[in-house]
Each structure stands twice: as C-alpha cells, then as structure tokens.
Amino acid sequence: MSESVLILGATSAIARATAAAFAARGKGLYLASRDLDELQRSAFDLHLRYGIEVRYGLFDAEATATHEAFFQAALEAMPDLSGVVLAFGYLGDQKAARDFSVGEKIIASNFTGAASILSHCANYFEPLKRGFIIGISSVAGDRGRQSNYVYGAAKGALSLYLQGLRNRLFASGVRVITVKPGFVDTAMTFGLPGLFLVASPQNIGERIVGALGKSADVVYLPWFWRHIMLVIQHIPETIFKRMKL
Numbered sequence: 001m002s003e004s005v006l007i008l009g010a011t012s013a014i015a016r017a018t019a020a021a022f023a024a025r026g027k028g029l030y031l032a033s034r035d036l037d038e039l040q041r042s043a044f045d046l047h048l049r050y051g052i053e054v055r056y057g058l059f060d061a062e063a064t065a066t067h068e069a070f071f072q073a074a075l076e077a078m079p080d081l082s083g084v085v086l087a088f089g090y091l092g093d094q095k096a097a098r099d100f101s102v103g104e105k106i107i108a109s110n111f112t113g114a115a116s117i118l119s120h121c122a123n124y125f126e127p128l129k130r131g132f133i134i135g136i137s138s139v140a141g142d143r144g145r146q147s148n149y150v151y152g153a154a155k156g157a158l159s160l161y162l163q164g165l166r167n168r169l170f171a172s173g174v175r176v177i178t179v180k181p182g183f184v185d186t187a188m189t190f191g192l193p194g195l196f197l198v199a200s201p202q203n204i205g206e207r208i209v210g211a212l213g214k215s216a217d218v219v220y221l222p223w224f225w226r227h228i229m230l231v232i233q234h235i236p237e238t239i240f241k242r243m244k245l
C-alpha cells in the first residue's frame, strides 16, 4: 500500500467526509474507532467507491494503555503511513459535567486520549522527517464560556498541545495542522439549541484535506469563524462574564 492515512475516530461525520476526500485522491486508509461493525461497513463502502485499500481497527481514546500496541498494529497494516487525522471528540452534557466524574470523560476523550495517541504518532514521524498530523480541535477552545467550558477547556488544551507539537516537529519537516470548526451538522450537534451558520460535514472534510495544500497552521472552518472568534476573544471579561454564552 502506498501513501496511507490513519483516521482516528473514523465513525464521526466529519471524519467520514475527510476519509472520502482522501480516498478520492487515491490515498489508502486505516479507519479506527470503537465501533468495528460500522468501520467494516465504511471500509467496504470506501473500497467499492474509490478502489483504494482500506484497513480498520479498534481504537478507544480513553484506553491510553492500548495506544502503543494499536499504533504498532496500524503501522504493520500500512507501512507507508503518510499522515494522521485525529477526529474523535465527545461534547457531553455541560450541566452534567459540573460533576467531575462526567467532566473527566470529556477531558479524557478530547484531550488526554489525544495527547496519548499523538505522542506515538509524533515519535514515529519525527525521525522519518516526513508526515503530517491534522488535529480537529474546536472554536470552543478559543474562549471559556459558561455553556461548554469543560469541552472548551479540553479542546483549548488540545489546540495548545498541537501548537507545541508543531513547534517541536517543524525542524523535522513534519506538518501539524490545527483545525477549528465552528458548528457542523453532525450527531454531536443534533438537536442543540442556538446553532447558527451550520456547515455540512462534506464541506468541512473537503477543506481539511485541502489544508494540506496550503500553508496555514491553524485553519478555521468555515473561514469566517476566525473573525467571529477574534471578536469573541476580545470582549472584555467584565462584559463577557455577564453574557449568557
């Protein structure tokens, strides 16, 4: 197999669209998530539609002790791994997350698990002096808001982690791209109140792959979220804490 991409959290709507965009460009794929049946269906579908080689395997972001063995198995299945897309994430219920036993799962799914698996990916690519890591964070990580600060804190930590990793891997020629989507029409946001400017997963997936052909390190999707977040970040705290955001 040549030029393969590992998709972590491959059952996510954004990940599926990203996988299809890579497949359309002839890349082989390794799909990873907790749902093997769904992965098998996706792998079959992508192989049929694009004629590419697709492998799949079990991956649980929270089971950090399994990550090293998982990554080794993925490498054995596709020795010419060219990049990784980290797409898994868990929004959870912010009200319930006032109880730390709930909040802990949000932090583990979005940040601790990501830091764990990315450490293996980075240590693999660094000596090879090639490869890319695309981490899907969120605009929610740009400013703490009362409505989702546990998820936001985990995504903010992920954004910082990716920023530092990018600095570390720059000298090795390994590309690290941080993707910050706004609202996307997926299972994660289904039925949530107050959504606006909602993008389709297909649009986001295509642009995630397109980001590899451009120079930006941090990509807001769609682009206008960069401006929206700039405004939100600059609202003075004395005003912001009175807003019901």
Ligand SMILES: NC(=O)c1ccc[n+]([C@@H]2O[C@H](COP(=O)([O-])OP(=O)(O)OC[C@H]3O[C@@H](n4cnc5c(N)ncnc54)[C@H](OP(=O)(O)O)[C@@H]3O)[C@@H](O)[C@H]2O)c1
Residues within 6 Å of the ligand: 009, 010, 011, 012, 013, 014, 015, 033, 034, 035, 059, 060, 061, 062, 086, 087, 088, 089, 090, 091, 109, 113, 136, 137, 138, 139, 180, 181, 182, 183, 184, 185, 186, 187, 188, 189
């Ligand atoms: N939708 C949005 O508006 C939006 C906005 C900004 C950022 N994002 C981010 O974009 C990414 C994709 O989100 P989406 O909207 O496409 O979500 P989605 O369709 O709800 O999918 C979430 C994915 O994360 C996986 N996942 C959750 N916990 C996991 C764990 N412990 N181990 C492995 N996989 C786990 C789920 O796998 P299972 O099928 O096994 O549950 C699922 O594949 C996420 O990182 C999300 O935070 C989304």
